[in-house]
Amino acid sequence: MLVRLLYASRPAEQNVCDVVQSILQQSHAHNPQNGITGVLCHTEQVFIQVLEGGREAVNALYGHILRDPRHKDVVLLDYEEIQERRYAGWTMGQVNMSRVNPSILLRYSPLPVLDPHTMSGKMLMALLDELMATASIVGRI
Structure with missing residues (x-):
């Protein structure tokens, strides 16, 4: 079973x-062997990450992120079973x-700033989908 998890956090350090x-x-070292794909979006103040893969692998990785000292104010915004991946070509x-x-x-968003802590997970996924569809954001593998 495939799942998609969306979370936001704030960087614990200033050198983002x-x-x-x-x-x-x-x-890139961990995800391929565990079947995890996704995208990491960031600004100087926030991280937004989408993780896709098998339920056990995604849950284990999210548990690790919750304990990761690089993150603070971690909040789960969306978690769902999916039929297919959106980021199948991206290890991250x-x-x-x-x-x-x-x-x-x-x-x-309520304000013209990216603050996922004030947005619903569905709205944040819709924003990411629009930005990817219009090529406003382009990731790398």
């Missing part, structure tokens, strides 16, 4: 670039969302 690189390096894509157009954010 180094933290993102560390998370991506660990993801990376998206810097600092430059997302505020008018797009206003369609899904």
